[in-house]
Amino acid sequence: MRRTRIKICGLTREADVEHAAAAGADAVGFVLYPASPRAVTPARAGQLARRLPPFVTPVLLFVNARADEVDAGLQAVPNAVLQFHGDETPRDCAALAQGRPWLRAARVPLGAGAGGFDLLEFADRFAAAAGLVVDAHVPGYGGGGHAFDWNALPWSHPRLGAAARVVLSGGLTPANVTDGVRRVRPWGVDVSSGVEAAKGIKDAALVSAFIAAVRKADAEST
C-alpha cells in the first residue's frame, strides 16, 4: 500500500503542532515569510518545533529570503527541511540550504489547462530539490486556498520519475484530497488554508479529517 506523506503548514500554536503530530502528520511547516498572515519568527518556530516528537519533520518555509534569514531559521530549528516558495533559482536554493534537504514550490496558474505550466521543465531545472511542492499561483506566493487544474499536468510522465517527489498543494481540503491523491498519486500532500479555523489557527477536526481522507486514498492503492 502506498503511504502519501502529509505536511500540515502554517502552524502558529503549540496545541496545533501537538495535534498534527498525534493525528499522523509526517511534517509540519512554519512560515518564516514576514508578509504571510501565518508568519512566525525564527525563535517562535524553534519553540513550536520543540513540541514535535521524533520522526515528525519540521519544515521552514521561506519566500525570497536572504541567507542571514535562512541561517536564523536554521539556528532555531537545526533539524529543519527547507521549503523555498518564491522566485529562488536552483543556485539560490542550493546556496541557502547549505547541504540540507530543500523543497522548491512551483506556482501553477489557475484556470483550465494550468496556463501552459511545464512541469517537466520545472522538474529538470530543480532536479537537485528533495521535492517539488506543486502549488497554485496566487497573490502573496502561497497559502491562498486555491486549487489548480490537476488534470492538466503529466504526473505519470516517465521523464518526471520517482525521484522528483511531487508534493501536491494548493486548495486541498478534507473534501477534495482523496480525489487529488487518486488522480495525481503524489509522493506527498501539503495543506494550510483547508484545515484552518482562521489564518494560522488550525482546526483539529479538519486536520484529523484531512489525514483520514489521504489514508482513504492510500488504502485503495496497491
Ligand SMILES: O=C(O)c1ccccc1N[C@@H]1O[C@H](COP(=O)(O)O)[C@@H](O)[C@H]1O
Ligand atoms: O501559508 C502561507 O501563508 C504561505 C505564504 C507564502 C508562501 C506559501 C505559503 N503557504 C504554502 O502555500 C501552499 C498552499 O496553501 P493552501 O493549502 O492553498 O492554503 C502550501 O504549500 C503552504 O505551505
